[in-house]
Amino acid sequence: xxxxxxxxxxxxxxxxxxxxxxxxxxxxxxxAGMRPLVASQGGxxxxxxxxxxxxxxxxxxKSKNPFTILRNAKAxxxxxxxxxxxxIHARSRAPAWSAMLAAKRTNTHFVxxxxxxxxxxxxxxxxxxxxxxxxxxxxxxxHFVGEHIKQNYKMETEHLRIIHRGVDLxxxxxxxxxxxxxxxxASKWRLPDHLPLILMPARITRWKxxxxxxxxxxxxxERNFFCILLxxxxxxxxxxxxxxxxxxxxxxxxxxxxMGNTSFMAExxxxxxxxVAPSIKPEAFGRVPAEAQAMGKMVIATxxxxxxxxxxxxxxxxxxxxxDAASLAKTIQHxxxxxxxxxxxxxxxxxxxxxxxxxxxxxxxxxxQVYKELL
Numbered sequence: 001x002x003x004x005x006x007x008x009x010x011x012x013x014x015x016x017x018x019x020x021x022x023x024x025x026x027x028x029x030x031x032a033g034m035r036p037l038v039a040s041q042g043g044x045x046x047x048x049x050x051x052x053x054x055x056x057x058x059x060x061x062k063s064k065n066p067f068t069i070l071r072n073a074k075a076x077x078x079x080x081x082x083x084x085x086x087x088i089h090a091r092s093r094a095p096a097w098s099a100m101l102a103a104k105r106t107n108t109h110f111v112x113x114x115x116x117x118x119x120x121x122x123x124x125x126x127x128x129x130x131x132x133x134x135x136x137x138x139x140x141x142x143h144f145v146g147e148h149i150k151q152n153y154k155m156e157t158e159h160l161r162i163i164h165r166g167v168d169l170x171x172x173x174x175x176x177x178x179x180x181x182x183x184x185x186a187s188k189w190r191l192p193d194h195l196p197l198i199l200m201p202a203r204i205t206r207w208k209x210x211x212x213x214x215x216x217x218x219x220x221x222e223r224n225f226f227c228i229l230l231x232x233x234x235x236x237x238x239x240x241x242x243x244x245x246x247x248x249x250x251x252x253x254x255x256x257x258x259m260g261n262t263s264f265m266a267e268x269x270x271x272x273x274x275x276v277a278p279s280i281k282p283e284a285f286g287r288v289p290a291e292a293q294a295m296g297k298m299v300i301a302t303x304x305x306x307x308x309x310x311x312x313x314x315x316x317x318x319x320x321x322x323x324d325a326a327s328l329a330k331t332i333q334h335x336x337x338x339x340x341x342x343x344x345x346x347x348x349x350x351x352x353x354x355x356x357x358x359x360x361x362x363x364x365x366x367x368x369q370v371y372k373e374l375l
Contacts, residue, residue, distance in 0.1 A: 004375055005035040007085045009076070009095040011062035014043035017287050018091050018115050021165060021363070025089075026054040028364035034371070037083060039076065039095075061095040069097050076102035087111055087371055093118070096131045109374040113139040113163075116284045117305075120152050129153075137370050141165050141285045142306040161370055164309070165285045166363030167354055172266050172294040174351075181267040189259055189271075195226040196273030196336065201265065201288050204233035204240045204258070209278035209302070211246055215325035216278075218250035220333055227256045230268060266295065274298040274335050277307060280323045286310060293317060294354040296347035298335045300328065310358055316350035 006029050010022050022038060026049055029036035036054035040046075041062045049056055057079060059072055076098055080088065088103050089111040090096035096112055103110035112135035120126040132138070133155040139162075140146040146162050149155065170176065191197060198217070202208040210229055217227060233240040240258065247256045262268055269275060275292035277283075282305025289301045290310045299317035301307035311317040318335070321327040335343075 002084060003033065003035050004086045004371070005037060005083055006371060007037040007039060007076075007079065007083070007088045009061060009088060009090045009092070009099045010038065010040045011092050011095060012041040012043045013038070013045035013049060013056075015045070017165060017285075019043075019045055020168075021113075022091060023049055023052060023054075024166070024168070024360050024364055025367050027052040028368055029371075030054065032368050035083075037079075037085065039079065061092075061098070064094045069094060070101075072098035073101035073105075077105050080106045080108050087374055089113070089371075090132075090135070091115060093129060093131055096134075100131060100134055109136055111135045111137045111139065111370065111374070113141065114145055114149055115141055117145070117148060117282065126152070135159070136374060137161055139163050139367065139370065142309055144282060144305050144309065145284050161366070163363055163366045163370070164306075164358055165287065165290070166360035167287075167290050167294045167358055168360045169294060169355060172269070172291045174270065174296055177266050177270045181264050182270050185262065185264055185267050186271055189228060189257065191228075191271065192226055195224065195255075197271050198225050198227040198274055198276060198332065199230060199268060199272035200227070200276045200278070201230040201268065202277065202279070203231045203236070204229070204243070205236045206239050207279060207281040209280045209323070210239075210243050212278045212280060212323060212325050212328060213276055214243060214246045214250060214252065214256065216328035216332060217252055217256065219325060219329035220336075223252075223255050225255060225273075225332075225336065227252075229256065229258045230260075230262065232261050233258075265291065269295040269297055272297055274300060274332070276328070276332070277301040278320070278322075278328055279305070279307075281305075282322075283307060289317065290354060290358050293350035294358075296351050298338075298343060298346065299350070300331050300335065310354075312349075312353060316346060316353045 026036040030053040039057040087109040088099045090099040091113045112132045114132045118129040133153045275297045277288045285306035289299050289307045292299045302322040303319035313319045
């Protein structure tokens with residue numbers, strides 16, 4: 001019997017949760033004794049993929065041009081035949097159209113992962129999105145996404161599998177953090193020694209809710225905190241300017257700073273007293289609340305989407321009303337006033353909770369099981 005071959009399809013391998021998950025699954029495929037292939041447009045993460053024992057095939061899979069999609073389907077058909085692919089697993093819409101066509105032509109198993117909350121209007125967009133529900137198995141990254149699929153798309157629900165995205169516990173664990181990196185990051189950010197850090201890691205974009213956090217901080221009775229808004233503002237420079245004006249108007253100029261992305265997220269979490277994720281729209285999964293819990297940090301997130309599944313309210317973190325600065329301010333003030341023993345109890349519970357339910361290993365094991373169902 002030949003070694004099963006699994007081909008994952010993504011637009012590119014640059015940065016992001018989808019890409020990181022692709023690498024984690026590739027490593028798991030190799031460990032399971034199967035052959036991992038990944039087709040993408042390429043990117044900085046290709047070298048990491050190769051280090052995991054996977055093979056990479058370069059195709060223009062980021063393109064949404066219909067003619068390119070058809071050409072990619074033909075190329076994937078040839079790849080399936082050459083590499084004797086058993087399962088093709090698509091993680092994004094444009095590549096999924098190519099993958100489905102190639103799978104049909106070669107009688108190959110087709111799997112999709114529904115990673116995000118795609119808009120469903122107009123009808124043509126909904127039809128375009130529906131490709132992600134056409135797999136023999138459709139993986140949703142949260143129950144929230146699973147319900148979205150059931151309510152908006154026609155598919156056989158017995159083919160749906162809920163597999164939460166996982167946290168890499170080899171990286172996001174307090175004992176793994178490099179002390180010197182923490183010191184270097186604190187110096188780079190020019191953090192005051194005497195103030196607890198409120199950290200919000202997120203792209204600088206309105207739906208992530210930076211403005212809600214600033215409004216909440218302005219409501220606090222004392223300015224006994226320092227806050228870092230950590231994220232990239234590419235394409236959202238006007239919103240960043242709006243946030244900067246709001247910070248100044250709120251008198252928070254000495255207490256809030258906007259910083260660009262860092263490669264050392266575990267160290268960033270380690271510096272924080274609390275981590276806030278005040279998104280005004282529900283996140284499909286919500287990587288930040290899960291990672292911060294794994295690091296034993298006090299986490300405050302809005303009570304919708306994936307965060308409502310990863311946080312046990314008042315046990316492993318705190319959930320607040322979406323788009324409600326007053327509710328967020330009250331909870332931030334509560335965390336700032338908590339006794340250290342209470343924080344330690346929540347931190348311990350959060351670490352155990354993520355280890356038991358939301359680890360990358362759990363995600364990988366469940367995905368491999370989906371492959372085995374089909375094989």
